[in-house]
Amino acid sequence: xxxxxxxxxxxxxxxxxxxxxxxxxxxxxxxxxxxxxxxxxxxxxxxxxxxxxxxxxxxxxxxxxxxxxxxxxxxxxxxxxxxxxxxxxxxxxxxxxxxxxxxxxxxxxxxxxxxxxxxxxxxxxxxxxxxxxxxxxxxxxxxxxxxxxxxxxxxxxxxxxxxxxxxxxxxxxxxxxxxxxxxxxxxxxxxxxxxxxxxxxxxxxxxxxxxxxxxxxxxxxxxxxxxxxxxxxxxxxxxxxxxxxxxxxxxxxxxxxxxxxxxxxxxxxxxxxxxxxxxxxxxxxxxxxxxxxxxxxxxxxxxxxxxxxxxxxxxxxxxxxxxxxxxxxxxxxxxxxxxxx
Amino acid sequence: xxxxxxxxxxxxxxxxxxxxxxxxxxxxxxxxxxxxxxxxxxxxxxxxxxxxxxxxxxxxxxxxxxxxxxxxxxxxxxxxxxxxxxxxxxxxxxxxxxxxxxxxxxxxxxxxxxxxxxxxxxxxxxxxxxxxxxxxxxxxxxxxxxxxxxxxxxxxxxxxxxxxxxxxxxxxxxxxxxxxxxxxxxxxxxxxxxxxxxxxxxxxxxxxxxxxxxxxxxxxxxxxxxxxxxxxxxxxxxxxxxxxxxxxxxxxxxxxxxxxxxxxxxxxxxxxxxxxxxxxxxxxxxxxxxxxxxxxxxxxxxxxxxxxxxxxxxxxxxxxxxxxxxxxxxxxxxxxxxxxx
DNA sequence: CTTTAGCACTCAAACATCGAGAGTGCTAAA
DNA sequence: TTTAGCACTCTCGATGTTTGAGTGCTAAAG
Numbered sequence: 228x229x230x231x232x233x234x235x236x237x238x239x240x241x242x243x244x245x246x247x248x249x250x251x252x253x254x255x256x257x258x259x260x261x262x263x264x265x266x267x268x269x270x271x272x273x274x275x276x277x278x279x280x281x282x283x284x285x286x287x288x289x290x291x292x293x294x295x296x297x298x299x300x301x302x303x304x305x306x307x308x309x310x311x312x313x314x315x316x317x318x319x320x321x322x323x324x325x326x327x328x329x330x331x332x333x334x335x336x337x338x339x340x341x342x343x344x345x346x347x348x349x350x351x352x353x354x355x356x357x358x359x360x361x362x363x364x365x366x367x368x369x370x371x372x373x374x375x376x377x378x379x380x381x382x383x384x385x386x387x388x389x390x391x392x393x394x395x396x397x398x399x400x401x402x403x404x405x406x407x408x409x410x411x412x413x414x415x416x417x418x419x420x421x422x423x424x425x426x427x428x429x430x431x432x433x434x435x436x437x438x439x440x441x442x443x444x445x446x447x448x449x450x451x452x453x454x455x456x457x458x459x460x461x462x463x464x465x466x467x468x469x470x471x472x473x474x475x476x477x478x479x480x481x482x483x484x485x486x487x488x489x490x491x492x493x494x495x496x497x498x499x500x501x502x503x504x505x506x507x508x509x510x511x512x513x514x515x516x517x518x519x520x521x522x523x524x525x526x527x528x529x530x531x532x533x534x535x536x537x538x539x540x541x542x543x544x545x546x547x548x549x550x551x552x553x554x555x556x557x558x559x560x561x562x563x564x565x566x567x568x
Numbered sequence: 569x570x571x572x573x574x575x576x577x578x579x580x581x582x583x584x585x586x587x588x589x590x591x592x593x594x595x596x597x598x599x600x601x602x603x604x605x606x607x608x609x610x611x612x613x614x615x616x617x618x619x620x621x622x623x624x625x626x627x628x629x630x631x632x633x634x635x636x637x638x639x640x641x642x643x644x645x646x647x648x649x650x651x652x653x654x655x656x657x658x659x660x661x662x663x664x665x666x667x668x669x670x671x672x673x674x675x676x677x678x679x680x681x682x683x684x685x686x687x688x689x690x691x692x693x694x695x696x697x698x699x700x701x702x703x704x705x706x707x708x709x710x711x712x713x714x715x716x717x718x719x720x721x722x723x724x725x726x727x728x729x730x731x732x733x734x735x736x737x738x739x740x741x742x743x744x745x746x747x748x749x750x751x752x753x754x755x756x757x758x759x760x761x762x763x764x765x766x767x768x769x770x771x772x773x774x775x776x777x778x779x780x781x782x783x784x785x786x787x788x789x790x791x792x793x794x795x796x797x798x799x800x801x802x803x804x805x806x807x808x809x810x811x812x813x814x815x816x817x818x819x820x821x822x823x824x825x826x827x828x829x830x831x832x833x834x835x836x837x838x839x840x841x842x843x844x845x846x847x848x849x850x851x852x853x854x855x856x857x858x859x860x861x862x863x864x865x866x867x868x869x870x871x872x873x874x875x876x877x878x879x880x881x882x883x884x885x886x887x888x889x890x891x892x893x894x895x896x897x898x899x900x901x902x903x904x905x906x907x908x909x
Numbered sequence: 910c911t912t913t914a915g916c917a918c919t920c921a922a923a924c925a926t927c928g929a930g931a932g933t934g935c936t937a938a939a
Numbered sequence: 940t941t942t943a944g945c946a947c948t949c950t951c952g953a954t955g956t957t958t959g960a961g962t963g964c965t966a967a968a969g
Contacts, residue, residue: 485805
């Protein structure tokens with residue numbers, strides 16, 4: 228970046244800013260007027276030519292204005308990150324909703340995704356941490372309609388899951404209670420992944436002991452843990468799809484978004500890098516092909532010092548980064564606080 | 569319909585059929601060739617002119633071929649309903665999946681929606697009956713992290729819900745057990761709507777009795793029943809959006825689909841009419857404006873003789889009705905059977 | 910050495926023109 | 940009642956033409 232002097236930076240900044248708001252290639256003349264440089268268009272042209280040479284700008288065709296490249300956006304994001312202005316006031320509505328929201332993490336995250344998308348017109352995302360990493364608090368079993376067992380699974384992180392399991396025969400309340408005691412004693416306090424691992428060992432031991440109760444317990448537990456991985460809240464589909472930026476290839480993008488599994492992986496991947504500030508991935512920086520002309524802004528929220536999940540937005544590369552970053556960061560902070568109380 | 573003779577009906581049938589598969593206005597000449605009428609194009613033209621006069625066909629512009637109106641589609645649907653061909657073989661994959669599916673209704677319906685959309689390339693829908701109409705089987709309570717109470721709610725229909733409620737102070741296991749006993753004794757076997765009603769009465773009684781335990785029970789129950797109404801599974805968004813039929817107004821349609829509350833109402837409304845055969849709503853017959861150029865095929869599934877929910881597809885008016893009807897009907901039947909076993 | 914004015918050049922977008930092709934309606938004959 | 944024939948209409952794509960925005964380059968001015 229050291230090859231850019233003060234003035235050049237200002238020009239680049241102006242071009243990106245202008246393109247973000249108008250979505251039109253920006254010309255030298257326009258820059259001089261709109262941003263009151265005391266320079267002639269010709270000078271700006273020279274500067275822009277330099278910027279193009281360095282790969283910050285590009286021309287759709289010879290006689291069009293300039294358009295930022297991904298590298299240009301990257302400069303812009305880093306530039307504004309330095310002097311981050313407090314963009315508050317966007318978040319009260321979320322806080323207000325938070326009070327009304329259901330008390331569990333799911334409700335909270337759904338709300339977060341919705342707020343994010345409503346305020347940004349981009350795609351709002353929120354997901355709890357990978358369920359395997361969550362810590363089991365307790366497991367409750369009860370029989371249901373004869374030979375079914377309903378399992379409710381509570382984690383320390385506030386995640387709740389339920390599952391219905393069919394057994395060969397009905398289990399008496401007493402048996403059920405003993406199974407439940409056994410399971411909680413054995414597995415409470417471990418993460419789901421750890422439990423999965425322990426189960427495997429348990430299974431061989433069980434064979435040796437030939438204990439019919441433990442055998443049942445293990446089976447129930449194993450089934451209860453086979454929920455589909457994808458817990459993710461996505462909101463703002465329609466506004467996002469309606470954006471003019473990708474009026475072609477809508478099908479492709481819609482397909483990618485509908486694949487929750489895929490989205491979750493993406494979110495985790497990007498979010499894991501985020502420490503205090505939100506992490507930003509721009510267009511071609513994105514590891515995944517389908518997302519090559521989209522940008523993401525993602526931030527993690529925590530509980531008890533550990534990452535408990537991620538929130539973020541996805542938008543076109545020409546998205547309003549300052550606003551998106553402020554929102555994502557703000558909401559992550561609010562969730563962290565909400566979880567701490 | 570009595571104004572149409574045999575031959576005219578055949579022509580209309582052919583036009584609709586052809587338009588559905590090609591999505592191109594169909595001309596007189598094409599009809600004679602493709603469907604081997606022993607008539608000249610001119611004669612077909614006359615017939616088509618009649619059909620246009622009656623409102624079954626329309627021309628996009630004077631020198632284009634004919635296109636079915638909604639009334640034309642309606643004729644077509646009624647026509648094929650008479651001689652419904654067994655369109656089986658599409659459904660094994662669903663049955664296979666069914667076995668692998670989770671045992672509760674939610675998993676089943678998600679699967680159904682997905683199968684429907686994958687096989688039809690339209691939007692697949694599935695929803696359990698309005699939750700208010702379901703019958704409470706049992707309610708289970710346990711304390712969680714001090715002053716929270718986790719509630720698990722099981723209905724006779726196989727619907728499972730959970731909810732986390734924050735209390736002013738922690739409740740002892742003993743208290744909780746007593747509350748739970750009270751609630752189940754009082755409310756098991758009633759529908760959610762009935763329970764809501766009873767709760768109101770209970771609240772005044774409670775005041776009179778000033779029973780602190782009952783007061784807590786009532787509060788918990790009330791909160792537990794305030795889950796958001798919208799339980800609906802939607803699948804195939806991306807294929808549907810990608811359909812050429814509505815490349816404009818995608819935003820509008822996407823918006824309508826994203827509004828689950830709205831979709832649920834729509835599904836219920838249409839599904840309630842369906843008795844044995846699937847009910848079909850075509851374009852302008854649709855009560856809702858946003859859906860005016862979409863068609864729906866919906867069928868209800870049952871449990872114990874009572875409607876337990878609905879499945880359906882939404883597609884363009886020019887959709888493959890025979891296939892859609894066969895699929896929707898078939899899946900509804902399979903679900904009904906699965907629930908009965 | 911930097912900035913600027915001027916000018917020639919390029920290209921996309923908007924608009925008009927034109928012919929081909931598909932399809933119709935009407936009329937008159939079979 | 941059906942059909943052949945014909946004139947007519949309209950869309951669509953191809954082909955110019957014009958316009959305007961924007962550039963790069965050069966040479967002069969600061």
